[in-house]
Amino acid sequence: MNWLIDFFANPANWSGPDAIPARLLEHLGFSAAALALAALVGVPLGLLIGHTGKGSVIVVVSANLARALPTLGLLVLIVLLLGTASIWPVLIPLVALAVPPILVNTFEGVRGVDPELRDAAYGMGLRGPQVLSKVLVPVALPLIMLGLRLAAVQVVATAAVAAYVGLGGLGRYIIDGLATQDYESVVGGSVLIVGFALAVQGLFTLAQRVMVSPGVSQRLRVR
């Protein structure tokens, strides 16, 4: 506990280039950009494949394969290849990490919509894209949001690793602290990242409550 108090009470951690707010912003920047890119890939692809039913095997296999990719290894390799001049070495591994949960949950959500509901929508004269946007998306929304939440939490947690290759973010406190045996900074940084991840989790849970139509069943299938 004393370490924590020392860390947060230390004025050096609140001003200058190594300040907590600056690191927090960097961390937020990586995470938000990675999540946005992953959602841009995962949600439309999941909707399309879930709706048409074509290529579902590919989704499951490729998502599993992507889940196996070690983020740290990918990060190191890309940094060695591209250097650290741009933000891409961080973004590529984080996007690879975030796409599978988004893709799989969106796909499962759309595929799991009651076929009778779908038939009813077609029976009312809706066309394919309308069925997708007016029926399938709202009904699948709990799972889509779950996928986004899992992805966001994992991205925030893993973005800490970026500090290892000399990039910023809250992971700096951990990596720098380890290097200089400054345990105060290691613990402080760890607590900051844990708090950040929990805040993101809470935010997404809240968003889900607001966005999901109350008519849609609240029962969720995890993963």
Next chain:
Amino acid sequence: MDDDGQPLFRWSWVESNWNSDSPNSIVNLLEAHIVMSLVPVLLGLLAALPLGLACVRWRFLYQPTSAIMNVVYALPSLPLFMLLIPETGLARLTVIIPLTFYALAVLVPAVVDGLGSVPDHVRQSAVAMGFTPLRRLVQVELPIAVPVVLAGLRVVTVSSISLVSVGALIGQGGLGNLFTDAFQRDFYTPAIAGIVLIVLLALVGDGIVLAAQRLLTPWMRARRAS
């Protein structure tokens, strides 16, 4: 970090580091990697079964348990390793403990969902045939829950194998140590070898769980064949 025209991959490095007395030979790292990823999956499964059963038996437990599991799943691995170091030191246990909790966080809902997927008429048939609750659970409900539980186990196995590598940042990452080695020496080969081996290991682990599922649910194949 300049590109000095080194080849992307050097087989000779793999050959000379494959099996030696060094604790950092690839075979030794692979062994450590398997232990650190397998133990959490097994411990997680062992703990998730009774916890999941308790949640099904006493429904009121499920809400708080799943809330706790959600929070656990949100905890980042690297900081957790750090917070554990004063308790465990720089040891394999530092990696195994957080990964066990991740496994638990995925498997408890899987067990609950799996038991929830048992159709009511099946349960009633078992009761009507005079099955005791324990026998009903072991012979009827758990087998039917197998596909859902093992679907969770596949996710856990693969992500556990890939997550162990983060432990390299505290020197306990199994094959992940190849990544820190690659970075420190600005040398592509260990990074590529590590990624390939981890993905292959994950595929093998996934395949083993799939095979177990086929063995445990022979009726699924019978139904498809008919």
